[in-house]
Amino acid sequence: MTAPLIVVVLAAGKGTRMRSTLPKVLHPVAGRPMIQHVLAAAAALEPAQMVVVVGPEGGAIAEAVRPHPVVVQQEQLGTADAVKAAREVVEPLITEGADVLVLYGDGPLITPETLARMQAARRVGEDAFIWLGFRPPDPTGYGRLLINEAGKVSRIVEEKDASEAERAVDLCWAGLLLGEGAPLFHLLEQVKNDNAKKEYYLTSLVDLAARDGLASAVVEGDADEVRGVNSRSELAEAEAILQQRLRLRAMEGGATLIAPETVYFSWDTELAPDVVVEPNVFFGPGVKVAAGARIHGFSHIEGTMIEAGARIGPFARLRPGTRIGPEARVGNFVEMKATSLGAKAKANHLSYVGDAEVGEGANIGAGTITCNYDGFAKHRTTIGAGAFIGSNSSLVAPVNIGVGAVTGAGGTIVADVPDQALAIARAEQNVRPDGAKRLRARRAQLKES
Numbered sequence: 001m002t003a004p005l006i007v008v009v010l011a012a013g014k015g016t017r018m019r020s021t022l023p024k025v026l027h028p029v030a031g032r033p034m035i036q037h038v039l040a041a042a043a044a045l046e047p048a049q050m051v052v053v054v055g056p057e058g059g060a061i062a063e064a065v066r067p068h069p070v071v072v073q074q075e076q077l078g079t080a081d082a083v084k085a086a087r088e089v090v091e092p093l094i095t096e097g098a099d100v101l102v103l104y105g106d107g108p109l110i111t112p113e114t115l116a117r118m119q120a121a122r123r124v125g126e127d128a129f130i131w132l133g134f135r136p137p138d139p140t141g142y143g144r145l146l147i148n149e150a151g152k153v154s155r156i157v158e159e160k161d162a163s164e165a166e167r168a169v170d171l172c173w174a175g176l177l178l179g180e181g182a183p184l185f186h187l188l189e190q191v192k193n194d195n196a197k198k199e200y201y202l203t204s205l206v207d208l209a210a211r212d213g214l215a216s217a218v219v220e221g222d223a224d225e226v227r228g229v230n231s232r233s234e235l236a237e238a239e240a241i242l243q244q245r246l247r248l249r250a251m252e253g254g255a256t257l258i259a260p261e262t263v264y265f266s267w268d269t270e271l272a273p274d275v276v277v278e279p280n281v282f283f284g285p286g287v288k289v290a291a292g293a294r295i296h297g298f299s300h301i302e303g304t305m306i307e308a309g310a311r312i313g314p315f316a317r318l319r320p321g322t323r324i325g326p327e328a329r330v331g332n333f334v335e336m337k338a339t340s341l342g343a344k345a346k347a348n349h350l351s352y353v354g355d356a357e358v359g360e361g362a363n364i365g366a367g368t369i370t371c372n373y374d375g376f377a378k379h380r381t382t383i384g385a386g387a388f389i390g391s392n393s394s395l396v397a398p399v400n401i402g403v404g405a406v407t408g409a410g411g412t413i414v415a416d417v418p419d420q421a422l423a424i425a426r427a428e429q430n431v432r433p434d435g436a437k438r439l440r441a442r443r444a445q446l447k448e449s
Contacts (some may be wrong), residue, residue, distance in 0.1 A: 004098040008086045011105030012073040019232045023061050024104035031266035031285045032240045037108035044112030051086045078199030080191040087185055094181040102177045106229045114221045120245035121219050128214035132176035136223045142172035145218055153216040156203040174226035226331045293392040357383030367392040
């Protein structure tokens with residue numbers, strides 16, 4: 001049997017370099033708060049429990065990580081002190097022999113694969129602790145992992161305390177640790193704060209473990225995976241790395257991205273095989289695109305299901321709650337919100353369709369608006385299958401346009417239109433012979449006077 005796993009995510013840092021009222025770990029990367037990326041990666045290991053350590057003002061973080069429990073680190077006294085704060089919650093599992101994985105809420109790029117390699121190393125060997133290492137292009141500023149002749153971690157030395165030979169080592173500690181729970185918490189009680197900042201650091205565990213005859217091993221990860229985010233510029237770097245991963249995932253899944261570097265994904269965007277995405281498309285959270293659909297350039301899509309063979313854009317905006325049916329068409333400068341567009345229905349130009357149900361094969365003429373908001377509440381518009389809505393129509397909701405019905409161009413439709421009926425709601429055209437000639441003459445006379 002393998003030991004149960006506890007995941008402790010440290011999120012008590014103040015994040016002052018972000019210069020934001022939003023807690024650092026709640027800043028989004030690819031449309032999802034950083035800490036939720038971390039929790040998702042850890043969840044792939046199927047831990048018995050995940051606990052988040054927050055500071056005294058961590059209420060917003062606690063809300064964001066529900067249903068996982070949180071504990072409060074009353075003072076920011078270092079990483080070892082933060083892990084100690086979780087003991088009150090995880091103690092029952094520690095007595096059952098659980099392992100503890102320590103992660104950081106501001107490290108959104110860590111992958112389940114790397115965490116699984118740490119777990120595998122812990123299971124197959126006799127090492128009490130597994131430290132995640134990496135080799136950055138420039139190791140300046142990082143603590144170095146020193147490896148002894150047996151291939152075990154003998155020491156973690158901070159750069160300011162390192163000798164010239166030790167500074168030449170390029171294997172650095174990423175901050176992540178997986179250890180046997182009982183000895184981990186036993187040794188945490190012995191960590192001292194005899195350093196310049198008077199803080200308690202997890203790095204002290206290496207020496208303490210060696211003293212007790214407990215071995216430590218290292219697993220190496222990619223330098224990009226272990227990036228922490230402490231500033232807006234680092235947030236942008238993390239976004240760029242994750243976007244590149246998401247683009248590769250989409251293309252490996254069979255989608256075509258004509259200019260991949262210009263397409264921005266949310267963490268949960270789903271593109272089926274043979275979807276084509278043209279340049280400069282933005283996907284917000286909650287988008288699924290079925291096989292054979294094409295997203296034309298400069299479209300903005302969120303919270304939308306696009307079914308097989310549909311065509312979107314260019315310059316279309318699809319907002320949450322929208323569903324585009326098979327082979328339907330949403331054209332340039334069309335906005336939809338909370339709308340179902342039926343199979344082969346079309347809204348090709350310059351329209352707003354909100355809170356609406358549009359039937360199969362219906363046609364929405366250019367300039368059509370569903371007037372769904374009266375200043376107090378939203379109301380729905382229903383357009384039947386095969387209906388034709390004339391250009392520059394205003395459909396004042398709540399209103400129903402029947403199956404096969406037609407509304408004349410320029411109409412303001414305020415009442416239901418029965419099936420197969422024709423509704424014309426505009427003033428009768430009045431043609432006056434020579435009226436234009438007389439009008440110009442009067443205007444010229446007024447100008448001269």
